[in-house]
Amino acid sequence: MPSDSALRIVWIYPDLLSTYGDQGNALVLESRARLRGINAEVVHVRSADPVPETGDIYLIGGGEDRPQILxxxxxxxxGGLHRAIARGAAMLAVCAGYQIMGSTFGGEEGQPVDGIGLLDIASSRGPSRAVGELAAEVDAGLNLPTLTGFENHMGITHLGPGVKPLAKVLSGIGNGNGFEGCYAGHVVGTYLHGPALARNPALADLLLTWAAGDLAPLDDTRYNQLRQERLDAVLSH
Structure with a gap:
């Protein structure tokens, strides 16, 4: 178990939801915190274990239909995740994990399945699978550069008035309505794999700022070069 003074990064249900390298999000957060001298540790919470309420940042990834329902x-x-978010913890939910955060999502046959109601969203199964690179211009309120990542899902996600769109789609599908993901308070939902935080270090730093306060800058020159190469390739088509 992590020490009481450590920044606690809680990776939820890696045994059920961890496709396309989503566990890399935890590694990126841990690394970027430690590069700044912040003691950070990752707590893996398997599906048979209770979700601790004392985490600082919570992560959940993508997966197949049956593990998503479970x-x-x-x-x-x-109920531990709800209590943690209510006391101010940050969260990144990806793909299947993003859909779970809402009121409903599409099951194995497209039937509505109850989500956990943490975000004011509802998802259903779309007519075709969205597969490929995704680029999206982030809501100005978050002051982040263009998002880049990979999507592979059949979801259509509708946003209620309790959330804001995370970004406007430049290339790809995202929520299916011209926008990608959503955010409310310190909770972010997205369809981005890659993993998302490796492809978008500024988003990782936003989560860290919410959890730990102002951060010292890092040299992201190489990150930014690779990001720009990917964005140029996607947006040129």
Whole structure:
């Protein structure tokens, strides 16, 4: 278990939801915190374990239909994530994990399945699979550069008045309505894999800022070169 003074990064249900390298989000946060002298440790919470309420940043990834349904059921029963977010913890939810955060999502046959109601969103199954690179211009209120990542899902996600769109789609599908993801308070939902925080270090730093306060700058020259190469390739088509 991490020490009381450590920044706690809680990776939820890696045994159910961890596709396309989403666990890399935890590694990126831990690394970027430690490069700044912040003691950070990752707590892996398997689906048989209770979700601790003392985390600082919570992460949940993507997965297949059946593990997604099981994860939603267990998170509803557990309640620990709701209590952690209510006391101000930050969170990044990706793809299947993003859909779980809402009121409903599409099951194995497209049937509505109850989510956990943490975000004011509702998802359903779309007519075709969205697969490929995704680029999106972030809401001005977050002051982040253009997002880049990879999407592979059949979801259509509708946003209620309790959330804001995370970004406007420049290339790709995202939520299916011209926008990608959403945010409310310190909770961010997205369809971006890659993993998302490796492709978008400024988003990682936003989560860290919410959890730990102002951060010292890092030299992201190489990150930014690779990001720009990817964005140029995607947006040129």
């Amino acid at each position: 994860a939603a059921e267990r998170l509803r029963r557990d």
